[in-house]
Amino acid sequence: MSKLPNIPTSIFSVMSQLANEHGAINLSQGFPNFPVDDRLLQISERLLRENVHQYTPMAGLPALLEKIAALTVKSYQRKVNTTTELLITAGATQGIYTTINALINQGDEVIILDPSYDSYEPSVLVAGGKPVRISLNDDYSPDFNKIEAGITTKTKLIIINNPHNPTGRIWNESEFEALEDLLEKHPKILLLSDEVYEYISFAHPHISVNTRPKLINKTIIASSFGKSLHVTGWKVGYLIAPEKLMQEIKKVHQFLVFSVNSFSQHVISAYLDVVDFSEIAKMYLHKRDLFQSLLKDSRFELMPCEGTYFQVVNYKRISTKNDMDFAKELITKHGVATIPISVFYKEATDKQMLRFCFAKTDETLIAAAKKLINC
Structure with a gap:
């Protein structure tokens, strides 16, 4: 069946x-159809013959975890613990799937804001959860009255995507304040923030949950090197989450992929020293x-x-x-x-x-x- x-x-x-x-x-x-940065290719060629082809530690290459922590401080002024709050994933989609299957139990409800990335609902269904799809406004802004109306005693998680695929919209400050107010009223609800396009914003700056002290202790943030560095085929992403949630996520991750492609991790780690x-x-x-x-x-x-x-x-x-x-x-x-x-x-x-x-x-x-x- x-x-x-x-x-x-x-x-x-x-x-x-x-x-x-x-x-x-x-x-x-x-996905991009243009060549990747030549510096990335040069690093790849240099590392190809080095001893970088065996398993990395389950949570990720330590050097890469340190680089991500430094990038998070530089981008968002948030310090993360590389041992307890970071996880390298086989793309952000795997990170999202792993998160949902680690935290959602049979009958738990997950609020998804439509239009939405097509991996969210299947991940919830496989976990035995119930997707609760709530449409955004006509301008693709969140309707918090609708969202709150969709909350029940079984609501475990809300998924947001910012910057938003497919519409290209970015959440503003007042919307994050409304989200904070909502989750303060419903403190048991967790947040999954899909931020894979975080470094692709234009007129309005991207507001990351990394910058929201009221939210970070209940939020899992998904990021993507595939999107940010236009190497989508490498399928390398990462999660940032508080230790108590990351412990559960790692339990599923280790039996889903154990560890992510070692060569890609080594190359990206070196590339982060030169990319702007x-x-x-x-x-x-x-x-x-x-x-x-x-x-x-x-x-x-x-x-x-x-x-x-x-x-x-x-x-x-x-x-x-x-x-x-x-x-x-x-x-x-x-x-x-x-x-x-x-x-x-x-x-x-x-x-x-x-x-x-x-x-x-x-x-x-x-x-x-x-x-x-x-x-």
């Missing part, structure tokens, strides 16, 4: 396969602005993009088709792959929105825009 009887094949796989079949430009799946995280947002800001400028005279309506490398558009001036059908039409007739936003909602809410990934070469974005401008 299936534990996930109603979970279909990932929309990212579906759209990427369709794009391949029709030779379409793939702006659907969220402030440059990451500048690079993606250029790509966002380029993509927006290329589409400004099209019939697509560009939604605000405050962070991440995703641009949401409304196509109501082009078609009345539902977003899934229109996304498929973009592939088959216009040669560009995208993701329909309805797939990120439990109820498949269709607001005629699509998500484009602009983590691509300028040439790719220009070529895609030439096709989209004719829609």
